[in-house]
Amino acid sequence: MRTYTELCPSPRTIMTPGPVEVDPRVLRALSYPILGQFDPEFTAYMNDTMEMLRSVFQTKNRWAFPIDGTSRSGLEAVLTGLIEPGDKVLVPIFGRFGHLLAEIAERCGAEVATLHCEWGTVFDQEEIVSAIRREKPELVALVHGETSTGRVQPLDRIGPACRESGALLVVDAVATIGGIPVLTDEWCLDAVIGGTQKCLSVPSGMAPITFNERAERKILSRKRIERGIRPPGYEEPEGLGARIQSNYLDLAQLMDYWSPVRLNHHTEMTSMLYGLREGLRIVLQEGLASRFARHRLNEAALMAGLAAMGLELYGDPGCKMAVVTCVTIPDGVDGEAVRSMLLDAFGIEIASSFGPLKGKIWRIGTMGYSCSRKNVLHLLGAFEAALVRHGAQIEVGRALQAALDVYEG
Amino acid sequence: MRTYTELCPSPRTIMTPGPVEVDPRVLRALSYPILGQFDPEFTAYMNDTMEMLRSVFQTKNRWAFPIDGTSRSGLEAVLTGLIEPGDKVLVPIFGRFGHLLAEIAERCGAEVATLHCEWGTVFDQEEIVSAIRREKPELVALVHGETSTGRVQPLDRIGPACRESGALLVVDAVATIGGIPVLTDEWCLDAVIGGTQKCLSVPSGMAPITFNERAERKILSRKRIERGIRPPGYEEPEGLGARIQSNYLDLAQLMDYWSPVRLNHHTEMTSMLYGLREGLRIVLQEGLASRFARHRLNEAALMAGLAAMGLELYGDPGCKMAVVTCVTIPDGVDGEAVRSMLLDAFGIEIASSFGPLKGKIWRIGTMGYSCSRKNVLHLLGAFEAALVRHGAQIEVGRALQAALDVYEG
Structure with missing residues (x-):
């Protein structure tokens, strides 16, 4: 029989828009022996995690917990809990992940209305507000930070418009949570989905979500207790809404699992929960304000370095996301060959993009633990060398000086 | 702001039917720095994992990969991929997890027909075969090892009957994979779902599945490429089956992710994949036959010890599952108080059960890394002491001797 080698991943500087490098404290947490899912020590860790998530989402919501799956499992859990077949849903789309929301x-079973704006830009909020008044959807779903284009959508005026028209507002903050402000309560967001593997610097595998009482009411109107664990004599209430189509992602059942009821559902992912808890501790120890400032500083240094090389940034600078920087691939340069050289020779990973942007831009992430001076400087030096090696006409010897100026300034 | 303590889980001897103790080699694997999801080193680890899963499932199927979620995400991925609304599905139920299959x-959207037998027993296969011929379902779903009752359902004659009538056979082997034989090809199982947190001794968080070409045909008849990553000019084929209702658990899209196409879907759970790969290496290094023999030996010692105390085992001994032993709680003994004492004083966790068995039985798991002489002996000594402390009328001083006799015999 074939033998399989010892696990031995090469060291990497990961400068993609996720997954990014994991804080060593989180890696250590993953390696601790497990506890049973209903062990009081473990449920205390679950409760800590809920509390810390409230701080990170900047909310007073009771409900804040991780879905046990990658980020899109969180998107689907929220949408499948809040959308009943036939509901009208409005999805403003400004990149790949808007399409994903529409698809989910x-x-x-929603009747989906979409709005579109050119990739590389975002919506004027008034346009979305008008569409809400016109379409009168039951739910509005949109992306906060769109990693496919590196843009961030302002949200503060959309929530109030949803309240006014009775719509629920669901926001995909997978790429932004922990990196730039996500003001759940102040912006009147009814449900928000975060990601672990980006600005929180925890491995992919959980999707932190939060939702308020408006969303809770909708979910509870559809609540059914699982067969096989119903108490004797249980009768299903009359007048329930449409059954939630997923069992695994059923928020009504998950609320019973994440509350003192502790009604059995899945088996909580112990090790990932350890990792998420530690990742959140790190975020709160750094402090949200300092963390956001660190992300802005490293973005500034990176942009200064890229500009000094003479590279062109992609997209509208007025809505650039601080944690992703998109670079237009210069004419005549093979973008994938540059990426391969960065990985093979320098151990650095950057990303390409999707759909209409495939082959057109590189995407550089400055997220979480990967968002550091060391990484930005390593990348700029390597990028310059790789570009020269691939025939790009760039200014040499200036990028690192420009970035150092930012750090020292 | 509140500060949160350092992670510091107490050492536990986990003798439940899952989650169980994790092999330290797997814990170490979880702590390695991550790689990007499309890093060639990482995709090589993904391919290793697929190969090893084929060995563990004892199959030549092309498709064998983990779903990124806990065990029930694997059940739902398979069922949601194979069941179209209106399909007739037959579910023979002999415990809690049969109810779960029916619910999913x-x-x-299936029209579900159920068969029932008394909890603590399993079906005569002929009864299921007759029902297949009578009901002519599109799909039959059943549990192999039912942890709620500690029973194992023989399967070898059900697969051929499904082939004969054109039904697909889906088997929940969450509790049995890696602990007792699961002969995917020999038994003609079309799709099998395993669990990580039981006999594989990897933390909860992934659900390994396998399926054959019969299942693949059904899935591909429903395949749609995700919006936002469709190639230019893509047109959806005509005559497709009903859309798969989950995006996250869409097997058609997951096949493109787990094949050389590597079409982007979710972000693979790097650390969990490291852990699963290491867990599978350990299983194959021990060898399936030796591993199954180890599970039988520790079961025999445990049962000898329990019998020597005069405790009564629950359920039909003819279909007892080797990796779970159910003990009837003696009259007048508070089962939960005994469990609490085991946890608090001895650091040992055993389980209660669900629904009609709640408060009636304890369930003791001997699974994977937890299935060891050390653990069985520690449990028997502690269990005897805790039972005495709670007023149970048992024979004292005999359990450990009986277990040692088995180990030395």
Whole structure:
């Protein structure tokens, strides 16, 4: 029989828009022996995690917990819990992940109306507000930070418009949570989905979510207790809404699991929960304000370095996301060959993009633990060398000086 | 702001039917720095994992990979991929997890027919075969090892009957994979779902599955490429089956992710994949036959010890599952108080059960890394002491001797 080698991943500087490098404290937490899922020590760790998530989401919501799956499992849990078949859902799309929201909403049986704006830009909020008044959707779903284009959508005026028209507002903050402000309560967001593997610097595998009482009411109107663990004599209440189509992602059942009821559902991912808890501790120890400032500083140094090389940034600078920087691939340069050289020779990973942007831009992430002076400087030096090696006409010897100026300034 | 303590889980001897103790080699694997999801080193680890899963499932199937979620995400991925709304699904139920299969099938829009037998027993296979011929379902779903009752359902004659009638056979082997034989090809199982947190001794968080070409055909008849990553000019084929209702658990898209196409879907759970790969290496290094023999030996010692105390085992001994032993709680003994004492004083966790068995039985798991002489002996000594402390009328001083006799015999 074939033998399989010892696990031995090469060291990497990961400067993609996720997954990014994991804080060593989180890696250590992953390696601790497990506890049973209903061990009081473990449920105390679950409760800590809920509390810390409230701080990170900047909310007073009771409900804040991770879904046990990658980020899109969180998107689907929220949408499948809040959308009943036939509901009208409005999805403003400004990149790949807007399409994903529309696709998931369709699979929930929604009648989906989309708005589109040119990739590389975002919506004027008034345009979305008008569409809400015109379409009168039951739910509005949109992306906060769109990693496919590196843009961030302002949200503060959309929530109030949803309240006014009775719509629920669901926001995909997978790429932004822990890196730039996500003001759940102040912006009147009814449900928010975060990601672990980006600005929180925890491995992919959980999707932190939060939702308020408006969303809770909708979910509870559809609540059914699982067969096989119903108490004797249990009768299903009358007048329930449409059954939630997923068992695994059923928020009504997950609320019973994440509350003192502790009604059995799945088996909580012990090790990932350890990792998320530690990742959140690190975020709160750094402090949200300091963390956001660190992300802005490293973005500034990176942009200064890229500009000094003479490279062109992609997209509208007025809505650039601080944690992703998109670079237009210069004419005549093979973008994938540059990426391969960065990985093979320098151990640095950057990303390409999707759909209409495939082959057109590189995407550089400055997220979480990967968002450091060391990494930005290592990348700029390597990028310059790789570009020269691939025939790009760039200014040499200036990028690192420009970035150092930012750090020293 | 509140500060949160350092992670510091107490050492535990986990003798439940899952989650169980994790092999330290797996814990170490979890702590390695991550790689990007499309890093060639990482995709090589993904391919290793697929190969090793084929060995563990004892199959030549091309498709064998983990779903990124806990065990029930694997059940739902398979059922939601194979069941179209209106399909007739037969679910023979002999415990809690049969109810779960029926519930998930209903949520997929199936017309579900159930068979029932008394909890603590399993079905005569002929009864299921007759029902297949009578009901002519599109799909049959059943549990192999039912942890709620500690029973194992023989399967070898059900697969051929499904082939004969054109039904697909889906088997929940969450509790049995890696602990007792699961002969995917020999038994003609079309799709099998395993669990990580039981006999594989990897933390909860992934659900290994395998399926054959019969299942693949059904899935591909429903395949749609995700919006936002469709190639230019892509047109959806005509005559597709009903859309798969989950995006996250869409097997058609996951096949493109787990094949050389590597079409982007979710972000693979790097650390969990490291852990699963290491867990599978350990299983194959021990060898399936030796591993199954180890599980039988520790079961025999445990049962000898329990019998020597005069405790009564629950359920039909003819279909007892080797990796779970159910003990009837003696009259007048508070089962939960005994469990609490085991946890608090001895650091040992055993389980209660669900629904009609709640308060009636204890369930003791001997699974994977937890299935060891050290653990069985520690448990028997502690259990005897705790039972005495709670007023149970048992024979004292004999359990450990009986177990040692088995180990030395």
